[in-house]
Amino acid sequence: MPNKLQIIYTPNSILRQEAQDVAVDQIKSKKIQSLIVNMKETLKVTPDGVGLAAPQVNESLRIFIVSEEAEEIDRLELKKQAAKGVESEDVDSYEHREWKYYVFINPIVKKTAKRKLSGTEGCLSVPGKFGSLARQEKIIVEAYNEHGKKFTRGATRFFARVLQHELDHLEGILFIDKAEELFNSDKS
Numbered sequence: 001m002p003n004k005l006q007i008i009y010t011p012n013s014i015l016r017q018e019a020q021d022v023a024v025d026q027i028k029s030k031k032i033q034s035l036i037v038n039m040k041e042t043l044k045v046t047p048d049g050v051g052l053a054a055p056q057v058n059e060s061l062r063i064f065i066v067s068e069e070a071e072e073i074d075r076l077e078l079k080k081q082a083a084k085g086v087e088s089e090d091v092d093s094y095e096h097r098e099w100k101y102y103v104f105i106n107p108i109v110k111k112t113a114k115r116k117l118s119g120t121e122g123c124l125s126v127p128g129k130f131g132s133l134a135r136q137e138k139i140i141v142e143a144y145n146e147h148g149k150k151f152t153r154g155a156t157r158f159f160a161r162v163l164q165h166e167l168d169h170l171e172g173i174l175f176i177d178k179a180e181e182l183f184n185s186d187k188s
């Protein structure tokens with residue numbers, strides 16, 4: 001049975017460590033497989049989050065997961081832009097379904113676009129805070145998936161932002177280090 005893991009909050013020092021590579025022949029081990037299953041469960045029951053890195057659940061390993069909801073957010077944004085000036089109700093939201101999760105193990109950045117986009121970010125390990133910061137508009141990442149297979153994934157806009165946020169977690173960097181402006185969540 002998958003377990004929800006406890007999320008570690010700042011200023012816990014594990015969030016500030018450089019995470020360790022996973023030995024490729026260990027990806028299929030019980031330890032790594034159950035960590036991934038439990039990370040998926042944790043994100044599933046944490047509706048505010050679209051990504052989760054292993055250091056956030058107290059494992060200093062180079063693993064993170066991203067919900068396909070991030071892609072849905074990008075699709076919605078494009079729809080909204082296309083519908084600009086047109087009154088429309090159906091572009092304001094998307095269906096919340098059971099999301100799939102993309103797993104990135106030992107990710108390496110292959111390429112980034114020079115152009116940056118500003119946007120708002122939050123983090124499950126920094127509750128109640130949001131910040132605006134610029135991230136590269138596009139990124140290409142190479143990583144292993146949970147089956148131990150190497151893959152390359154390109155991402156743009158919000159998905160690219162989430163990847164950069166999660167990659168930072170593996171270096172011990174939090175979005176609050178980079179934010180131009182920080183503000184408190186008004187729901188807290």
Ligand SMILES: [Zn+2]
Binds near residue numbers: 125165
């Ligand atoms: Zn985070």
